[in-house]
Amino acid sequence: xxxxxxxxxxxxxxxxxxxxxxxxxxxxxxxxxxxxxxxxxxxxxxxxxxxxxxxxxxxxxxxxxxxxxxxxxxxxxxxxxxxxxxxxxxxxxxxxxxxxxxxxxxxxxxxxx
Amino acid sequence: xxxxxxxxxxxxxxxxxxxxxxxxxxxxxxxxxxxxxxxxxxxxxxxxxxxxxxxxxxxxxxxxxxxxxxxxxxxxxxxxxxxxxxxxxxxxxxxxxxxxxxxxxxxxx
Numbered sequence: 001x002x003x004x005x006x007x008x009x010x011x012x013x014x015x016x017x018x019x020x021x022x023x024x025x026x027x028x029x030x031x032x033x034x035x036x037x038x039x040x041x042x043x044x045x046x047x048x049x050x051x052x053x054x055x056x057x058x059x060x061x062x063x064x065x066x067x068x069x070x071x072x073x074x075x076x077x078x079x080x081x082x083x084x085x086x087x088x089x090x091x092x093x094x095x096x097x098x099x100x101x102x103x104x105x106x107x108x109x110x111x112x113x
Numbered sequence: 114x115x116x117x118x119x120x121x122x123x124x125x126x127x128x129x130x131x132x133x134x135x136x137x138x139x140x141x142x143x144x145x146x147x148x149x150x151x152x153x154x155x156x157x158x159x160x161x162x163x164x165x166x167x168x169x170x171x172x173x174x175x176x177x178x179x180x181x182x183x184x185x186x187x188x189x190x191x192x193x194x195x196x197x198x199x200x201x202x203x204x205x206x207x208x209x210x211x212x213x214x215x216x217x218x219x220x221x222x
Contacts, residue, residue, distance in 0.1 A: 004155075033210070035212075040214060041214060042117075042201070042212040042213055042214040042215055043156075043201065043203070043210075043212035044212070045209055045210060045211075048208065048209065050208065056208065058209060059209075059211075090155065090156075100144070100145055100147060100161065100205040100210065101147070101158050101161055102147075102156075102158065102210070103158070104155035104156050104157070105155060106154045106155050107154050107155060
């Protein structure tokens with residue numbers, strides 16, 4: 001019973017590098033989302049998807065790309081990492097946009113130096 | 114601008130105490146309000162509230178929503194050390210969720 005799986009758990013990047021954070025869910029959920037969590041800022045929505053082939057921007061989308069080619073996977077791409085993107089990233093899924101109870105992955109702690 | 118504000122930011126209590134955590138919101142297109150508990154890692158779901166005045170209860174935790182005054186409270190009675198966590202409030206507006214910064218609760222034995 002995997003739920004939402006995020007990889008990697010930890011990552012250190014140099015400024016300007018690119019990388020992809022992986023997120024997969026096995027609950028056949030339509031709605032998936034990415035958040036970043038910073039001290040004193042709470043969880044902020046980066047991008048979300050209401051189904052395969054459909055993505056949209058959240059509160060803080062700049063510097064990140066997403067795609068949703070399958071129901072199960074929702075990767076987050078950092079195009080050119082900056083120190084301001086140092087954060088803990090969470091992926092979440094829920095049944096659909098009308099059922100908001102979200103299941104979260106265990107998080108990825110990203111440090112950009 | 115949509116926003117969710119939680120108070121207090123942090124709280125330290127002794128085991129057995131009762132605590133009340135607050136969440137106020139200003140959003141367009143309110144659909145529901147959710148409470149999560151975050152220990153070391155991923156937030157875990159506690160409650161979802163959609164209607165005013167109807168208390169949701171799970172063991173020692175309970176929550177209620179006031180859609181007129183735009184706030185919710187989360188009560189924890191007879192606190193235990195295992196209740197130590199950050200409690201997050203989130204508002205669902207259809208496609209998006211807006212989270213508060215959380216209340217950090219520490220329960221001292």
